[in-house]
Amino acid sequence: MSNLTSTSDDILRCARSLIIEGGYNGFSYADISKVVGIRKASIHHHFPSKVDLVRTLVVRYREDAETAIAELGRAYPQPADQLRAYTGYWAGCIADATRTFCVCALLATELPVLPSEVVAEVRAYFRMFSDWLTSLMEQGADEGTLTLAGTARSEAEGFIATVHGAMLSARAYGDPSVFTVVTQPLIERLVARRQ
Amino acid sequence: MSNLTSTSDDILRCARSLIIEGGYNGFSYADISKVVGIRKASIHHHFPSKVDLVRTLVVRYREDAETAIAELGRAYPQPADQLRAYTGYWAGCIADATRTFCVCALLATELPVLPSEVVAEVRAYFRMFSDWLTSLMEQGADEGTLTLAGTARSEAEGFIATVHGAMLSARAYGDPSVFTVVTQPLIERLVARRQ
DNA sequence: ATTAATCTACCTTCTAGTAGGATGACTGTC
DNA sequence: GACAGTCATCCTACTAGAAGGTAGATTAAT
Structure with missing residues (x-):
């Protein structure tokens, strides 16, 4: 019943980890085929084109992030604790090598050569992420629990950039x-x- | 005379801008061939394999960076001014779209799928860059012109990460x-x- | 006369994607 | 309960084009 759709989930999961390793042009349907144990043509049944596959992958990635953010807000009332939980989550993922990079951060580096449908979804992720952090910064400033040097938006952008850059450096040095x-x-x- | 080697320089320049747009797997010899106005086989004469091409490209990129850093040190005695000149340089490149990303930062994102020869050179770039910034931070701290929150090394790593992340965000938003x-x-x- | 640079022509492998058939689970109908 | 139809999933077999790369001839500079 519930595992009727598990194949397409397997494909998405596999594609995600392949993208995390080498980006959009760093994997092929043949690569997925080998890992999932299904023929190339069967992948095309679930996702007619590579653009379809990656687009749905990014859309789902953003939805999952939105859900996680909402849960974070419920679990931690303080903005600082939400920021700590967020970076802590990534520190864990990078350390145990389960997910060593943000899918959308990686795709963003290749943006100029990406299909427009994927570009739109990656940009939507960045907007969503930036909006969340901006509101967190505002909340912290209002409550007096965070000290902002500039505007809430600029602090949010600084935070995003530093976190993504930190992933990049961890990968470059090979040191989580x-x-x-x-x-x-x-x-x-x-x-x-x-x- | 001097333009005897200009073809291989053209190839390197072209490859560099193609890598900046889409990384190692985002361009082909055919792409270079179209831009430089030379046949694919002729590119192979200058650079037998793609690995040769990208490896020499990254080596030269690091050498150029080392030269530029040395000049920066001569032009600006104050570490803060050197940092400002460095980010100012990149702000200009990103704004006029000449070079919208650091070649080594972009290649670092794809590190797990890169040929080992290229990986080694990208890592060498990061080490060199980190060493320079660390010594700059130390110098600033000694002179009392910079205020470090942590160690010189950690401040350097924070600086690198934030600058690379800022390139990533500028690309993601399409806003220099x-x-x-x-x-x-x-x-x-x-x-x-x-x- | 030699050598570097370029060419045409080709090769092999990989790429995304298609056509069409086999299987099997779920339907409604008699 | 048997039967036919439908649909999703997966398969084999194939295509056109792009990938990186090679062989060997031609051209041009020294």
Whole structure:
């Protein structure tokens, strides 16, 4: 019953981890075929074209992120704790090598050569993510639990950039600890009371 | 005379801009062939394999960066001014669309699927870059012109991550100004005197 | 006369994608 | 309960074009 759709889920999961490793042009239907144990043509039955596959993958990725963000808000009332939980989640994923990069951050680097349908979804993810962080920054500033150096939006953009850059550096050095070295001071600085 | 080697330079220049757009798997010899106005086979004469081409490209990229860094040190005695000149250079490149991403930052995202020869050179670039920034941070701290929150190395890693992340965000939003929005506070924070 | 640079022509492998058939589960109908 | 029809899933077999790369001839510079 519920595992009727499990094949297309398997395909999406596999494609996601392949994209995380090498981006849109770094994997093929043949690669998925080998991992999932299904023929190439069967993948085309579930996702007629590669664009379809990656587009749905990114859409779902964003939906999952939205759900996770909503849960984060319920679990942690304080913005600082939500930021800590977010970077902590990624620190764990990078350390145990389950998910060493954000799918949308990786696709964003290839944006100029990506099909327009995928570009639109990646951009939608960044907008959503930026809006969430901006509102978190605003909330923290209003409550007096976060100290912003600039506008809520610019602090949010700085946060996004630093987190994605930290993933990049961790990958470049082949050292997961770099992610924490970079992201921990980022939150401490926001939490620090202005002297 | 000097333009005897200009074809291989043209190939390297072209490959560089193609990599900046879409990474290692985002371009082919046929793409270069069209732009440079030379046949595929002629490219193979200059660079027997794609790995040769990209490896030499990255080696030269690092050498050019080392030269530029040395010049920066001569032009600006103050570490803060060197950091400003560095981010200012990139802000200009991104704004006029000449070079919208660091070649090594882009290749680093694809590291797991890159040929090992290229991986080695990309890593060498990151080490060189990190060493330079660390010594800059140390110098600034010694002179009292920079205020470090952590170690010189961790500040350097934070700087690298944020700059690369700022390139990523500028590309994701399709808005060059995001780069400056993110990198300007980064330097202001280091320059600010501790209260 | 030699050598570097370029060409045409080709090869092999991979790429995304298609055509059409086999299987099997779920329907409604008698 | 048997029967036919429908539909989803997966298969084999195939295509056209792009990929990286090679062989060997031609051209041009020294």
